[in-house]
Amino acid sequence: MKHKILFVNSFKGGAGKTTLSLMHCISNLFDGNAFDNVIYMDLDILGTATSYLFEDGKLPMDKCFNLTGETVKVELTADNATKDLYVAYLDPGFKNGDFSGEEGYLHHKALNEELLKHGVLRFIKENMSTTIPTLIVLDCAPGFSELEQELLRICYEHSETWDAEIEENYVMTLDGAHIRKSLNCLKSSRVSYVIGPKDRTIHLVLLDLQNYGRWVRKVERRDISEEWQEMNDQITEELKGLKVSVYWCRYSEEIALKNTYLREEKVENQVDCYRMTQANYWQLS
Secondary structure, eight states, X not given: XXXXXXXXXXXXXXXXXXXXXXXXXXXXXXXXXXXXXXXXXXXXXXXXXXXXXXXXXXXXXXXXXXXXXXXXXXXXXXXXXXXXXXXXXXXXXXXXXXXXXXTTOOOOHHHHHHHHHHHHHHHHHHXXXXXXXXXXXXXXXXXXXXXXXXXXHHHHHTHHHHTEEEEEEEEEESOHXXXXXXXXXXXXXXXXXXXXXXXXXXXXXXXXXTOHHHHHHHHHOOOOHHHHHHXXXXXXXXXXXXXXXXXXXXXXXXXXXXXXXXXXXXXXXXXXXXXXOTTTEEEOO
């Protein structure tokens, strides 16, 4: 298909959604050749982090998506090549905004979400109607709100008309309770999302924040490939009826070291850390 819309979510905050979303964008910019237009959209109305991830001044608040309905171009450089990433971001205070412009009025979170949904749909439809192969990566709020469920449903319904592949990515840490919660939420989503299971393409991404494999090999000195396989088999068995693929992603050690408080390196300064390779992102067989 010409276009692709990729939803990235998790059922827990801080699992690495935004990191994975940017990995998809940057890898497609520098290592892929399927899309000429790559767009990152931050839909986390609960408290966007995008504005803090890029260099100061690159994403000014007067050009945020909830005000303009448009993206901002950010230039990224790797391998002596410069590529354009188009970023749609929200004002961090968007969820608490009111429409009166005065103090003393109630905030309208639900109305804000409804306006955002229409703005995002308008933007998606416009980009899906172009002749330029386009990738849109939607970085959703944790838990998949009604806003994102509705967007997902509409995108699946229009996928053939738009000539677009729709893909869902759910990020899970290797914490057992987080995986259990994610699997239960996905099982229930077969009913709540009102989308036929056979029509969905789901990638479960096990984000190895602690580099689990390294620690197991170091402490117990054993091959953990069978353990990965067993985990994959159990997950796919529990989600029988859904078209699911399980991936393992290693959180970049460079990102972890550079993003500590008071250092806080920006995306532009570590582009290579966000590129998917055979060593840091692979499908469990």
